[in-house]
Amino acid sequence: MTAAIIDGKAFAAGLRARIATEVAALADRGIKPGLAVVLVGEDPASQVYVRSKGRMTVEVGMASFEHRLPATTPEVELLALIARLNADPAVNGILVQLPLPRHLNEAAVINAIAPEKDVDGFHILNVGRLATGQRAMVPCTPLGCLMLLRDRLGDLAGKRAVVIGRSNIVGKPMAQLLLRDNATVTVAHSRTADLPALCREADILVAAVGRAEFVKGNWIRPGATVIDVGINRTEAGLVGDVDFTSALPVAGAITPVPGGVGPMTIACLLANTLTATARANGLPDPEGLTP
Numbered sequence: 001m002t003a004a005i006i007d008g009k010a011f012a013a014g015l016r017a018r019i020a021t022e023v024a025a026l027a028d029r030g031i032k033p034g035l036a037v038v039l040v041g042e043d044p045a046s047q048v049y050v051r052s053k054g055r056m057t058v059e060v061g062m063a064s065f066e067h068r069l070p071a072t073t074p075e076v077e078l079l080a081l082i083a084r085l086n087a088d089p090a091v092n093g094i095l096v097q098l099p100l101p102r103h104l105n106e107a108a109v110i111n112a113i114a115p116e117k118d119v120d121g122f123h124i125l126n127v128g129r130l131a132t133g134q135r136a137m138v139p140c141t142p143l144g145c146l147m148l149l150r151d152r153l154g155d156l157a158g159k160r161a162v163v164i165g166r167s168n169i170v171g172k173p174m175a176q177l178l179l180r181d182n183a184t185v186t187v188a189h190s191r192t193a194d195l196p197a198l199c200r201e202a203d204i205l206v207a208a209v210g211r212a213e214f215v216k217g218n219w220i221r222p223g224a225t226v227i228d229v230g231i232n233r234t235e236a237g238l239v240g241d242v243d244f245t246s247a248l249p250v251a252g253a254i255t256p257v258p259g260g261v262g263p264m265t266i267a268c269l270l271a272n273t274l275t276a277t278a279r280a281n282g283l284p285d286p287e288g289l290t291p
């Protein structure tokens, strides 16, 4: 047996096509969703992400606003830009690319974004809303993982899920989303004792640790669904957090790197921007784009 490959690239393309259709329908009402992306500094990986975000935003028919600021930008200037974007009716979504240069207070910057425009779902109000089951903006990468899991498995109720990684961007919101879907969730991290044994209990294994090929095939429960969030640059090229070669004969299904979770993140960012636009205009949430 060999695992089914979960084609996130194709799923994301389908999602963007759906979003484009909804954006066209909004255009008939004179509404054009707008996404503002703020990049501070010159981190090369961030520049790549920001460029492809801008391109795909335009491709689905939304307006894209890019703000590139020097690495030395004082916090007051960044906060002033966010205040302008908060007040701008053409901007429905605001994303400040992370990581920020060290002199900037990440929490203060994120919490300055209007919660209803926080398409990353990182604002403390959205984090709290997700955790308490209220209507929130949900972080893009875990939302994309959830869509792939539901598509693969249907109902997640009663499944044992292990999330490796406890970041605010992926691990913690992923755990919240799985819990909302009635999975039994364990969050593992660098201090977890006997991680391989814990992983072997998992029907759903989500790896978000940022360590190349960290999860080995013999950690995986036969038939498990494995979601690999890692994007690690090595001499051999891009690899995930899962050792794909040894996982393939054991898992039931697995996301490849690249072409798995990665493309889902930007598609979900566009989904969140569409949702934010609908809400800003008093329209119902578009079907299937929110948990």
Ligand code: GUN
Residues within 6 Å of the ligand: 095, 096, 097, 098, 099, 120, 140, 141, 169, 265
């Ligand atoms: N840096 C890495 N991932 C993300 C993300 O999802 N959103 C933002 N804003 N920055 C990131």
